[in-house]
Amino acid sequence: MKGRNATRSIYYIIAYFFAAISLYPILLMIYSSFKTNAELFKNPLSIPKSFSLETYQKLLDQIPFFTYFWNSVIVSSVSVTCILLFGSLAAFYIARYTFWWNNLLFFFFLLGMMIPIKLGIVPLFMLMKDLSLINSLWSLIFIYTATGIPLSILILTGFFRTMPVELEEAARMDGATDIKVFWHVLLPIMRPALGTVMIINFIQSWNDFFFPLIFITDEMKKTIPVGMLSLFGEYSADWGSLFAGLTLSSLPMIVLFFIASKQFMEGLTAGAVK
């Protein structure tokens, strides 16, 4: 029994140690943003002497943060919705039917996971131009949907395969169509996997900076990461503002995470390995 207690203590030590490593830099970022530059350089580790929101006020006066925020919300939620819908439709088709080309189709989709689409940025830009999507949020929605589809199909196909065929057969006996089976029978029990796909892609599209960098030059159409990027160039010597900018960029995602952390976790664990 003693041995077991010792092992458990070691478990706790390890677990807390890595929790501290994971959390401390983020806390450091947040509380550093309240410090003055002099304080930061003199003693980077200490807790700030006073909490002043002045730096934030200054940043918010200078950049249209809420516009960036709103753009990020639109882009991320629309592309996630598209990924969920299109991805699950395709995954259902691949997993539940046995046409000879299904495996081929599956691997064709997976190819997209294996190569950074950055490599094709010039043709992609021309394509967006021809579709007159430059400086439109749609350019981002399309590209995030497209880049999100491969991983979603991988996860969802795996999940569809694990589902008992009996459910579907029972529904078909009652005369349900493919669409009905998909929409009313399978999708509802797929929620955990859909949650996984949703979360992964939401984080991905929320945090990307490369595509908005190239496609968006209009200040009012920028998303958070790319909008804040120019700020970092301007304030490179002003660490107080830098930390505030970093915090401001990360905060929406962290808040959202805490609101829905349970769903996040359930979703991630449930659908990831099937």
Added chain:
Amino acid sequence: MKRMLSKFLGALLLISLVLVGCSSETDGDETGSEDGVVLTIGSWRTEDTAAYEKIIEAFNEEHPDIKVEFKPSKNTEYNTILNTALQSGEGPDIIQLRPYAPGMELAKAGYLEPLDELNGIDVFSEEVISAATSDDGKIYGVPLSLNSAQMFYNKKIFEEHGLEEPKTWDEFIELNEKLKEEGVTPIALGTKEGWLLSLAHSIVGPAHYGANDFVDQITTGEKTFTSDEFVSSLKAMDELKEYFPDNYEGLGMEDIRTLFFSGKAAMFPLGSWEIEVLREMNPDLELGFFPMPSAVGKEPTMTTWVDGSYGLNANSKHKEEAKKFLEFMTTEKFAKLFSDELMRIPAIPGVETDDELVTKMAEASEQYSTAYMMLVHFNEGNPTTKAALEAELQGMYLGEQSPEDVAKKLQKNAKTYFTR
């Protein structure tokens, strides 16, 4: 639990559908609503936005019908964004060009409109205009400013330690020794970011390779990078590391700037554009500069080059209007605004500035000018010879190779495209 998630999903779906509706509406009326011409200017100078607003205001006094938007992108991503857009036949109407070869690469690819016929282009001296002249002899840019690189110093620290501006290389080294002994970091320089190294070399190097004479010889092929003159300039760079701050391998631009303006280091080898930033960070800083004294018995040197010309996009839909703005950029009115707002030396000759230090620097630049050799003549190749110098110097400071090795590698790089 499941219900929560499904509600969340449902809400998300609903929100996004509504949002798509909204966003597509705003997309629609964005382009159609403007009647007049809107010109865009592309640049990497995000920090100059406020100054350009004033410049554009002045332009609009004469041309109220032309709306101009200054749209800078972050320095490090500027080329990526610009190249992608140009290749697709897009891009801003007026394009800020990287000086010398990289900027002229755009001209060679046909993305720029020749500007030989532009009114006012003849105000620039031949040397200045050469920065925006391509191999075909045509002019593709309106030069913006003259940059100079020099050793800045903190006058207060010099006073406290009884030091004066050095007149010879030996005096310069003595001064460094003294500062070091007395516990002050002599030179604020870090080797983490390569471009700082080629810039520092442009300040220190001419004192050893013998400034313009050597530049002429190497560009005509009489001398090479492995010639003794050049190797000695690399050795000098190596020696100076004694006077760099602790941990210099890990210091970048912001760190060395902070060391300097906070009074922890005495000297700062950098470009004229830093004046504005330094003053903003520490208004009490007593800033001075000195031309680099020669180690081979020649005149001291100020390193100069033409920075950031403005070119005209060959695919612009508003070329006539854009030319009007470019013409405005050749006027003294513009030059005055530019130097007052940004504290930099305009490329247009004979413009007085209100700032004492800037004026002094402009004079010294004229008197002791030597070219930023790597930027002006060796900024081609893959990587460019300039970038190779940066990387190889890093290697030298990290103790991986000798100055001679650096020279050999540069020569090898230059040979791939430089065949004169």
Added chain:
Amino acid sequence: MQLETKPNVQTGTKQKKDWKKWVIHLFPIPALAIYVLFIIYPLFAAFTYSLFDWQGIKRGAFIGIENFISLFTKQPFNDMFWNAFQNNILYFVLEMIVQNGIAFVLAYIIYKKVKGAEFFKIAYFLPRLLSVIIVGFLWKLILNPNFGALNVFLNKIGLESWAKPWLGDPDTALIAIILVNSWFGLGFAVLIFLAGLQGIPTNLIEAARLDGAKGLTLICKIILPLMAPAITIITVLTFIHAFEAFELVYAMEGSMGEPYYSTDTLAVYFYRLAFGGSGGASSVAIGLGSALAVVLFTIIATISAVFLYILRKREVEM
């Protein structure tokens, strides 16, 4: 467009049956259309660039595989390629050991029902929410040699000699970046391992226990083999991620993989070739860049295909 799947599925007359038969083939169409248009087509177009001679950013004549030959035989391109390739491999190996090794231990601890499991999961996952570019900036500040929190901390606890210019020393720079990356990716790996652990039928473990297996033997002989799918997935994702490593290096060490190419990766090298690097550090070489892209793709696709093949084979066996 989302709504079209909902209505008109109530009745099932004979006529409609035929219609229903082919309607299933519409299911993958939206995904396929977007995917082909925005991923496959641009990539394919970019690949064809590798067969042309480029002057700066303008396309020249068709030159076959000359770009590929240059990439592997001409200096400095070949040196840079192999240097970056080695760094990518180190990236992969270290991530497997550090990130995934620690993640497995942590997942196992949570699986053993420690108190506060929810807290731990959240804590480990939190860094994953930040944008990579933000992570890069944040750690650049923390690792700053003179004002950064890490060195200040080391000095405080009397380990002055440990304080280093982490990102400026070629011996530590790449490792520092990989560790930051592990910090970022740890939580995700924990969750996948945890899912794998929880997917193991408890009766199998109980049976092994009764046979006398415990501790490390239990983990190595029973648990690890049963977690094969999770391990394969993590391996594939880590591999792809390591060979696409770009953003973090770019944010922390720029487009030249400073210092002295010690943090260069293939994707950073590609960026340098295709876009000329930050502030024009090299001339744009789109032909070479595209050739590198093709090579990079071939490496990633071949190796992950092998991994995935093994994964699916196992699935069938189980």
